[in-house]
Amino acid sequence: MFRKKSVKGDPHTEYPCTIRFLDDSEPIQLTFKKETPGQILYDQVCSKLNLVEKDYFGLRYVDPEKQRHWLDPLKSAYKQMKGVNPPVLCFRVKFYPSEPMKLHEEITRYYMFLQLRRDLHHGRLLCSQTDANLLAAYIVQSEVGDYDVEDHPIGYVSEFKMLPKQNPKMEEEIMKNHKTLVGQVPAEAEANFLRKACTLDTYGVDPHQVKDQKGTQLYLGVTHQGIMTFHGSRRTQLFKWGQIRRIAYEGKMFIVHVNVAEKQQPIGYKCQTVAACKYLWRCAVEQQLFFTLQNSSNPPKVRSGGSLFARGSKYRFSGRCQNEAYQASDSIKRDEPNFARSSSLPNFARRVDGKHPMKNMSLHIEPVKEDKKKYNENPVDVPGHSSVAASKVEILQKGPHVHAPLASQEEVIIEDIKPQSTATVETSAPCKENGGIPTLVIGDSFELSQAYEPEISVLETGGDISPKPSLDDQIKELEEQWDRIKSEPNHVSPLESTPAKPQNAANKTESGNPSGALKKPAGISCCRILLYTFFFVFLTLTVLTVVLLNSNIEHPLVTELHEHFAFVIPVRDYIQDRVHSVFQS
Structure with a gap:
């Protein structure tokens, strides 16, 4: 009758979490309570960074099933991160603005630059070799300043890891470009980087692995333009937001209802898991609302994914849309905040001795400290458009229930059409898989200089989300390990040895759940x-x-x-x- 109240259910209990940043600086520790919404946690991070234009960023975490999630600002952080051990949140760009130079403050543009630098390094921002070398030169100029023969010997570019498959030939071209950027201060180099990056077709692409009806693996990205897919070195599809009538998912199937010739055509893509499909659906709906809403005063409610034995998902947009974020940026009155740029290579300190004039500087550059943490990337963060008439918001409303065909590489190709050209529509015989839906081909597809293969094998938290090896590969690996064990001089046969009880097993039982871990209660489906x-x-x-x-x-x-x-x-x-x-x- 007088039992002590359980600490587990105490709403005042504080739970720790780690916050990682784009510059790979020292992480910080924050605490939250059981009922603390995600918005409070995110506001604390933005306050730490002195960031006002925070509509474009978010906090992302990875659940025990290696599935990424954006922290929902309206829901409890504790409920969202149940089972996450250790609880780690990464500060990342969530919405890539269509015009990054409209960002008012330089510190905001700098964080956008850091995110795109990561995207370039891990193959998400894929472009032609010429453009890649120019972007890399802007990074070097921002890092070390003007080229100097004494400070930058031959091969200095190799110290910077900026491109996915960087080689000496690329580094030579990067050095040539770097020599032409004399006089550009870091703010100018980063601004030129942003101007160039936002014109690329892979700008803002956070790749999702999907498959078409033939089982071919594609990468699907959601950007300010719409939904696009990549196969090999080709961008095979681009569905602009104005063409998309509805976005839905059923199980592992992600479905896009496209408006073509006054008809609604459903196109389906198969995701790896149900959780991955739900995450893709949420990202797509959230991006569509952010870039197409005129204002967020009365956003539409979106539902999808329901079935007889599964509860459907619903989403309600929170925060400001891009149009409102741009207007809020214009009304910022505070002075430009001072901040220190991080250096990926502490040995290459920026020259501030007056030899080269640092013109148009809008901030105070602090000397790079020698104890700065080395810039060490993780492949996945693994990952005129501002206003639309209010009547177009109805594109998210629920349409007729139809079964979508799986999209194939040849099925639908919708690309940007230049004003001088005219669209040509061709119909072919209906496929058996798509229930008689004709094939539509408009324009030519965009082709990359190399295959679009972003690195998605290692998580920000150090985990692994690479596909599981086949049974043959596992058997082969076990045989190799057995051969290595037999070749050891002190090898003892497992039949002769007695297996010892792991020491950490007892410790794990005694200690229970580690401190800081959010234990997920067992339940029934x-x-x-x-x-x-x-x-x-x-x-x-x-x-x-x-x-x-x-x-x-x-x-x-x-x-x-x-x-x-x-x-x-x-x-x-x-x-x-x-x-x-x-x-x-």
């Missing part, structure tokens, strides 16, 4: 609960019926029950006779 409920209801009704049939209660309902189940009485009498005969014998 909705389907299993429903089946158990049906079973117990059926069992209860059966027992009640048997009791009433064998009772002598005089009631109209019981009498009617006897009449309806009169065929059971002979069976009951036969069973009773057999039981009596057995006991008498």
